Amino acid sequence: MNQDLFIQNLFNALTVGSLYALIAIGYTMVYGILRFINFAHGDVFMVGAYFIFFTVNFSIIPWPLAALAAIIGASALGILVDRVAYRPLREAPRISALISAIGVSFLLENLGLVIFTGLPRPAVQPAWLVDPIIYGNIRILPLSFVVPAVTAVLVLGLLFIVYRTRPGLAMRSIARDIETTRLMGVSIDRTIALTFGLGSALAAAAGIMWAMRYPQIHPFMGVLPGFKAFIAAVVGGIGSIQGAVLGGLLLGTVEIVAVANWPELSGYRDAFAFVLLIVILLFRPTGLMGEKMEDKI
Amino acid sequence: MKSLKILAGIMLAVFLAAGPARAQVKIGVYLPLTGQNAFGGQLELDGINLAHQEMPEAIGQKVELVVMDNKSDKVEAANAVQRLIDRDKVVAIIGTYGSSLAMAGGEVAEVAKIPVVGTSCTNPLVTQGKTYYFRACFIDPYQGAGAATYAFNELKAKKAALLIDVSNDYAVGLGAFFKRSFTTLGGEIVTEMKYNSGDQDFTAQLTEINSKQPDVMFIPAYFAEGGIIMKQARELGAKFRIMGGDAMDNPETVSIAGAASEGFIHTSFPYDAGMANMNEQAKAFTGAWRLANPDKEPNVNAALGYASYLMIVKAIEKAGAATPEAITKALAETKDLPTPLGMLTLDSDHNPQMPVGIIEIKDGKRVYLGEVQPE
Numbered sequence: 001m002n003q004d005l006f007i008q009n010l011f012n013a014l015t016v017g018s019l020y021a022l023i024a025i026g027y028t029m030v031y032g033i034l035r036f037i038n039f040a041h042g043d044v045f046m047v048g049a050y051f052i053f054f055t056v057n058f059s060i061i062p063w064p065l066a067a068l069a070a071i072i073g074a075s076a077l078g079i080l081v082d083r084v085a086y087r088p089l090r091e092a093p094r095i096s097a098l099i100s101a102i103g104v105s106f107l108l109e110n111l112g113l114v115i116f117t118g119l120p121r122p123a124v125q126p127a128w129l130v131d132p133i134i135y136g137n138i139r140i141l142p143l144s145f146v147v148p149a150v151t152a153v154l155v156l157g158l159l160f161i162v163y164r165t166r167p168g169l170a171m172r173s174i175a176r177d178i179e180t181t182r183l184m185g186v187s188i189d190r191t192i193a194l195t196f197g198l199g200s201a202l203a204a205a206a207g208i209m210w211a212m213r214y215p216q217i218h219p220f221m222g223v224l225p226g227f228k229a230f231i232a233a234v235v236g237g238i239g240s241i242q243g244a245v246l247g248g249l250l251l252g253t254v255e256i257v258a259v260a261n262w263p264e265l266s267g268y269r270d271a272f273a274f275v276l277l278i279v280i281l282l283f284r285p286t287g288l289m290g291e292k293m294e295d296k297i
Numbered sequence: 298m299k300s301l302k303i304l305a306g307i308m309l310a311v312f313l314a315a316g317p318a319r320a321q322v323k324i325g326v327y328l329p330l331t332g333q334n335a336f337g338g339q340l341e342l343d344g345i346n347l348a349h350q351e352m353p354e355a356i357g358q359k360v361e362l363v364v365m366d367n368k369s370d371k372v373e374a375a376n377a378v379q380r381l382i383d384r385d386k387v388v389a390i391i392g393t394y395g396s397s398l399a400m401a402g403g404e405v406a407e408v409a410k411i412p413v414v415g416t417s418c419t420n421p422l423v424t425q426g427k428t429y430y431f432r433a434c435f436i437d438p439y440q441g442a443g444a445a446t447y448a449f450n451e452l453k454a455k456k457a458a459l460l461i462d463v464s465n466d467y468a469v470g471l472g473a474f475f476k477r478s479f480t481t482l483g484g485e486i487v488t489e490m491k492y493n494s495g496d497q498d499f500t501a502q503l504t505e506i507n508s509k510q511p512d513v514m515f516i517p518a519y520f521a522e523g524g525i526i527m528k529q530a531r532e533l534g535a536k537f538r539i540m541g542g543d544a545m546d547n548p549e550t551v552s553i554a555g556a557a558s559e560g561f562i563h564t565s566f567p568y569d570a571g572m573a574n575m576n577e578q579a580k581a582f583t584g585a586w587r588l589a590n591p592d593k594e595p596n597v598n599a600a601l602g603y604a605s606y607l608m609i610v611k612a613i614e615k616a617g618a619a620t621p622e623a624i625t626k627a628l629a630e631t632k633d634l635p636t637p638l639g640m641l642t643l644d645s646d647h648n649p650q651m652p653v654g655i656i657e658i659k660d661g662k663r664v665y666l667g668e669v670q671p672e
Contacts, residue, residue, distance in 0.1 A: 005504060008500075008504050008533070009500075009501060012498075012500035012501055012504065016498045016500075117331070118331040118332045118333065118335045118369070119335060119336060120521045120549060120553065122524075122549070122552045122553045122555075132532055132533075137534070139532065139533055141532055210497075213498075214497035214498065214525055215525070215528065215553060216521060216524065216525055216553050218333070218521070220495075223495075224495050224496075224497075225497075255498070255501070256500070258501075259501035259502055259505065260501050260505065263490060263502075263505045264489075266490045266491040266492065266501070266502050267461075267463035267491030267492065267493065269493070269496075270493060
């Protein structure tokens with residue numbers, strides 16, 4: 001591989017990896033607090049993408065405001081899902097909540113099919129995000145810088161909330177001992193709702209970024225990215241925010257590198273990624289950054 | 298004992314009520330009306346309905362259409378055919394858009410011995426070795442070879458790259474035939490890259506293809522992925538021509554790919570609302586469509602749906618009976634049947650022979666360039 005190809009592929013990997021990371025954080029946050037995998041996360045991601053599609057296409061508000069509206073809308077959806085589908089099952093065995101999450105996932109997908117129809121829709125891409133920067137043979141979309149930057153800002157913001165604010169303290173406290181936290185007078189339900197709100201906001205942000213990169217929106221768009229991001233979260237060490245970012249970037253890199261180095265095996269792209277992930281889990285069953293149990297949020 | 302009598306009475310009444318006041322011919326339709334292929338399925342259904350309006354009867358009996366959505370899913374397709382046969386007792390079936398779906402449905406119909414006419418399932422395996430599956434469209438060798446012939450003879454392309462969805466029978470079949478025809482003509486395949494259905498990121502594959510500098514890239518994809526591929530290829534600075542198959546024949550291709558779709562060429566069936574030398578049937582179909590759908594242009598999928606219905610009704614009339622066996626026998630002998638896609642004659646593999654249409658995207662609009670005889 002020559003240098004131009006290397007740099008081109010590096011940015012290809014960084015873009016797709018950051019997107020995986022952004023989705024993976026949502027999985028990891030909820031797991032860290034509730035020890036529960038929110039399978040509807042990928043579908044909130046899809047709804048976020050639809051929100052931006054509709055706000056941009058059917059209203060006059062500028063793009064950044066539309067993005068903000070989509071994020072707020074998805075947060076509200078996340079909180080609603082928690083209130084309706086998860087909160088009544090708080091005392092039930094964890095497997096019940098898991099089944100409920102799978103149910104919510106199917107519900108959102110099929111609601112999407114009914115409301116939005118199965119027809120893929122083209123997302124509006126602001127020109128400043130997709131006019132490539134040309135440097136010799138290398139062509140990089142501004143999006144390739146924007147996506148990692150947005151991911152970094154959101155992760156830092158999230159870390160700030162979790163480690164430097166009182167609601168964040170409540171989250172970490174719930175993660176460690178839910179009963180004692182309740183006795184301390186912390187509102188468990190409100191804190192968990194906040195967690196789902198934050199997680200869904202991240203999913204929506206990822207959905208918007210994803211729609212900018214791959215401008216096609218359909219009701220099942222969240223399934224495969226959601227699945228991959230979940231694997232990324234597990235590899236990074238589920239429960240660890242930094243781990244989710246690392247896992248996402250690693251997954252994106254492996255996918256691109258595998259195809260770039262062994263073009264004739266490009267059909268096995270996903271297999272490459274998952275084999276590496278299995279290998280990592282064989283040697284580090286708790287994931288790359290999952291060893292320090294007490295640090296889990 | 299008394300309750301048993303009442304029950305028998307009720308059953309008798311039900312039987313009598315259900316008894317036909319007038320004989321009916323039930324024809325099943327299974328098409329993707331939701332999911333990723335919904336667009337094509339819906340248009341074909343419109344074409345079938347139009348043909349049904351024009352010819353509501355066969356051998357003096359009313360024809361009833363029973364429509365099932367196969368949801369663009371192989372399992373659903375098999376279930377849909379099963380239900381049409383078991384529950385609705387249809388004598389023949391029309392469908393479907395998508396070869397993978399047709400193959401799944403075909404297995405069920407073959408066992409039940411019910412004839413099926415495929416609308417736009419172009420993979421050879423759909424009818425190969427099958428007694429009961431027919432189709433109104435040509436097969437992949439035609440299209441792949443047609444695209445390769447056009448690329449080599451008209452575009453003067455010497456080096457071609459392939460980007461193929463390996464989890465899709467249609468894409469694999471079409472790609473293989475393009476490759477065979479292009480190399481036979483004297484061209485070179487510089488690289489053959491692969492991906493899986495549902496993938497959204499093709500940057501790694503396209504970066505590799507770009508580095509080989511082909512004259513043309515052939516993507517036998519569906520429009521959903523095809524649009525994204527074109528867009529990413531241009532973002533990465535690709536200068537080669539891009540070609541595809543009939544599954545890219547969709548307005549969404551342009552709306553998703555935008556400016557990146559400019560100059561894109563794809564093969565299609567030999568019907569277009571704007572074609573220069575239209576035959577009588579095509580003129581009649583176009584006129585009837587415009588009357589029924591003043592806001593929508595007739596398209597080739599609608600024409601194929603129309604032709605499929607035509608094939609079955611003509612077969613029933615020729616056979617003089619609406620039984621699955623009689624229809625199957627008559628369908629196999631279809632010869633010089635006038636359809637909007639030209640005179641249709643089925644070969645021994647139940648595949649029609651016809652030239653391949655070539656379409657180019659110019660200024661965001663599809664332009665019918667003409668037909669090419671595959672070599």
